[in-house]
Amino acid sequence: MATAATQSRTALELFGMDGLLSEEERAIQETVRRFCDDRVRPHLAEWFDKGTLPARELARELGKLGVLGMHLEGYGCAGTSATAYGLACLELEAADSGIRSLVSVQGSLAMQAIRAHGSDEQKEEWLPRMAAGEAIGCFGLTEPDHGSNPGGMRTTARRDGGDWVLNGTKMWITNGSIADVAVVWARTEEGVRGFVVPAGTPGFSAPEIKQKLSLRASVTSELVLDSVRLPSSAMLPEGIGLRAPLGCLNEARFGIVFGALGAARDCLEAATAYAIDREVFDRPLAGFQLTQQKLADMALELGKGMLLALHLGRLKDSGDLHPDQVSLGKLNNVREAIRIARECRTILGANGISLEYPVMRHAGNLESVLTYEGTSEVHTLIIGQALTGLPAFR
Incomplete structure (x- = not known):
């Protein structure tokens, strides 16, 4: 009945x-x-x-x-x-x-x-x-051979009189080809330092990376620094050592803790609406128990991830948020978001691979979000070190 x-x-x-x-x-x-x-x-x-x-x-x-x-x-x-x-x-x-x-x-x-x-x-x-959006910036830390281990960077900055001369290559840089200014991190005799590099500086170029299968609605570039000469005033005076760029990355990771849930929510809303409207064996797809189990499980993970994100947000607003707690959020919420996107694709069936629906686009994008600004493996080890006091990165 x-x-x-x-x-x-x-x-x-x-x-x-x-x-x-x-x-x-x-x-x-x-x-x-x-x-x-x-x-x-x-x-x-x-x-x-x-x-x-x-x-x-x-x-x-x-x-x-x-x-x-x-x-x-x-x-x-x-x-x-x-x-x-x-x-x-x-x-x-x-x-x-x-x-x-x-x-x-x-x-x-x-x-x-x-x-x-x-x-x-x-x-x-x-x-x-x-x-105001009148100038666009990018952030050059990751290199072709050094992603998870920025301490291995090969980009260098050496003093030449009153100037700095930068040489090296950065990779997978969002906004790079359209940036008016690049914040570039380089190894100096004093350790890692940051530099403000205006676009158009001789020796600086930012070719766009094409043929991506993820983040296609985004500008991704390589940064090439070929004897880029900068005045001493281009160095960030307070940005000393790897702690400085890693602190910035932690700010961006915090946004991902929330952002990944947005992609998951959009997938779940699209799959739910589709399942209600789609008829299979003369009844709505949403009326089948297996479909409802999928929707219920995804709703639970989305809601739990949102509660975690809000908790971390409140901690950050009170000044009590620690970097390893951001790793908790990034690891959990991106991992669950990509699982939700993949499960939603099964509800949509063949329609799930079409750009008429957002699900496969989100799933593809989340493949990048899963590994950028700290891979799942790196965040797992950060959490492991917090729990044991023992670093296991090497």
Whole structure:
């Protein structure tokens, strides 16, 4: 006997998530979601299919929206809470990981590096324009042969009179080909130091990486430094040692803790709507027990991941968040997000591989999110060291 359908709720409604947010946080989240719905989502399939992104145009619009460096203080930045920034990242990645990457590299890497480690002159020159989206930044740490082990970097900076001369190559750099400024980390006689490298400096080039199967709606580049000569004022005066760039990476990882859940939420919402509308054996696909088990299990993991993200956000806002706790969030939430995306694809069947639906696009993007800014293996070892006191990286 058929039973009457009850009122359905989303996974995060089931967890009562809105009640854990302030009015301001909900307003910021809704504003970013509307922007993505109106400006980004209608074009994502085309951008992803063509492997392109109107990043400069979007950066200016995102600057007007106020999300570029939104969690930083001063220089035209909004100075929002970390939790509000995380919720913005969630909505951006619910559209596409490439959009969230554009924002997080701009704010949490390039702007954060200049804000935390730069001179007053560097901050005045770059941060207001970057907050407005009038200048785009990138962050050059990863190298072709040194990703998880940045301590092995080969890029060098040597003194030549009053100047610095940089040589080396960076790889997998978001925003690189369109950047107006690159924050580049190099090995010096004094240890690792950061440098502000304006685009157009002789010897600096940023060829775009093509033929990607993930993050296709994103600009990914190589940075080549061939005897790039910079004045002494180009060095970040407070950025000393690997601790400086790794601290910036931790800021970006925090955004991923929320962002990956946005991709997972979008997949789950798409799969649920599809299952309700799709008829199989003369009844909705959503009415079958196996389908409901999949949806219930995914809702549980999404909700638990969101509770973890919000907890970490509150810790960060109170100044009590530790780097190994960010690793907890990044490891769990990205791992569960990619599992959710793959499971949602099974609900959509063959339709799941089409760009008409967002699921396969998110799944492909999350393959990159799983390994960038710290692979799952690295975050596992960070957690293991926190639990045992014993490093197991070598």
